[in-house]
Amino acid sequence: MNRVYNFSAGPSMLPEDVLKQAAAEMLDCNGTGQSVMEMSHRSKAFEPIIAKTEATLRELMGIPSNYKVLFLQGGASLQFSMVPLNLKRIGKAAYIDTGVWSGKAIKEAKRFLSVDTIASSKDKNFTYVPRVDAIKGDYDYAHVTSNNTIFGTKYAKFPETGDIPLVCDASSNILSEPMDVSKFGIIYAGAQKNLAPAGVTVVIIREDLIRGPEHAAGDLPADVPTMLRYDTHANEGSMFNTPPCYSVYVMGLVLEYLKKNGGLPAITAKNREKAKILYDYLDASAFFRPTAEKESRSLMNVPFLTVIEDKEKAEAMNKKFVAEAAKAGLVNLAGHRLVGGMRASIYNYMPTEGVRALVEFMKRFEKENA
Numbered sequence: 072m073n074r075v076y077n078f079s080a081g082p083s084m085l086p087e088d089v090l091k092q093a094a095a096e097m098l099d100c101n102g103t104g105q106s107v108m109e110m111s112h113r114s115k116a117f118e119p120i121i122a123k124t125e126a127t128l129r130e131l132m133g134i135p136s137n138y139k140v141l142f143l144q145g146g147a148s149l150q151f152s153m154v155p156l157n158l159k160r161i162g163k164a165a166y167i168d169t170g171v172w173s174g175k176a177i178k179e180a181k182r183f184l185s186v187d188t189i190a191s192s193k194d195k196n197f198t199y200v201p202r203v204d205a206i207k208g209d210y211d212y213a214h215v216t217s218n219n220t221i222f223g224t225k226y227a228k229f230p231e232t233g234d235i236p237l238v239c240d241a242s243s244n245i246l247s248e249p250m251d252v253s254k255f256g257i258i259y260a261g262a263q264k265n266l267a268p269a270g271v272t273v274v275i276i277r278e279d280l281i282r283g284p285e286h287a288a289g290d291l292p293a294d295v296p297t298m299l300r301y302d303t304h305a306n307e308g309s310m311f312n313t314p315p316c317y318s319v320y321v322m323g324l325v326l327e328y329l330k331k332n333g334g335l336p337a338i339t340a341k342n343r344e345k346a347k348i349l350y351d352y353l354d355a356s357a358f359f360r361p362t363a364e365k366e367s368r369s370l371m372n373v374p375f376l377t378v379i380e381d382k383e384k385a386e387a388m389n390k391k392f393v394a395e396a397a398k399a400g401l402v403n404l405a406g407h408r409l410v411g412g413m414r415a416s417i418y419n420y421m422p423t424e425g426v427r428a429l430v431e432f433m434k435r436f437e438k439e440n441a
């Protein structure tokens with residue numbers, strides 16, 4: 072068997088131990104005589120699986136008890152509409168525009184309320200995260216994208232928002248570094264980058280932001296669809312309808328694996344080490360250069376270009392790089408068309424050896440092609 076190092080922006084690599092465990096439990100999970108894929112989500116067999124996944128996530132992230140954890144579907148993309156639908160009161164929200172995903176969140180929010188884009192890094196093709204110390208004003212909430220998957224940037228520090236709930240799309244860096252959950256009203260993340268296979272979206276929401284007939288915050292307008300209301304899912308423990316059972320199960324295995332291997336402190340150190348190996352090489356290279364500004368560099372997504380100025384020649388070189396890398400077992404390194412060049416996504420479960428192998432390959436490539 073030849074496993075490759077997958078540098079895709081998502082879905083991404085999972086720990087090999089987790090894949091082996093899932094394989095071993097494929098036909099019979101916990102002596103139930105069935106696969107998790109076959110279990111009723113309301114059965115005694117599945118209950119402890121979803122409960123443990125939630126408990127481990129709470130423990131690893133230090134989620135305070137006044138927050139609910141929801142396992143939803145529709146990806147982070149559906150949260151672009153659920154957030155404004157559920158938080159809209161006065162009808163105005165503040166967004167910071169740091170790239171494509173922020174842009175999509177803004178576009179969707181504009182269907183429901185008026186958006187103030189209070190800062191943007193569009194002027195430099197999103198190569199940095201604008202510094203915003205504080206957000207003030209009459210806003211239902213403020214929205215940030217903690218890590219910008221396409222442009223390879225992240226916040227060094229989040230803005231202070233006082234009483235304005237801060238909402239964060241953390242799809243591409245959740246659980247990669249410490250995050251003070253209590254600073255946020257909502258954190259949401261599609262699971263397929265750092266947590267699990269695709270199909271499940273984690274929403275961490277402060278209880279006082281959940282609206283419904285049984286909630287202190289009061290009810291929502293009647294035209295918010297049942298499936299798009301946070302209270303629907305919070306009241307039913309993510310079991311209003313069938314949750315993505317298998318993805319929740321694998322997330323549980325991933326989180327358990329992380330816990331056994333030193334939890335957040337260990338993965339933080341590992342992620343910083345991996346990123347350093349790659350950025351150190353890129354900074355020293357006369358052939359490649361990283362695109363993101365230093366203070367805003369992502370630990371998860373590293374876009375880089377060759378220094379070749381002629382567009383056609385650069386394109387040909389990129390193609391050659393991506394093809395030769397794939398032959399060497401380093402796959403999915405093509406850059407996003409909005410940045411060009413290459414992008415190495417090095418999420419939580421990309422082994423350090425994978426990053427070392429990439430740098431070794433790049434050194435060879437540089438020597439042969441510079």
Ligand SMILES: *Cc1c(COP(=O)(O)O)cnc(C)c1O
Binds near residue numbers: 216241243262
């Ligand atoms: C991947 C990604 C998304 C989209 O997630 P889906 O689960 O595919 O909807 C949204 N935001 C960010 C920051 C992402 O990286």
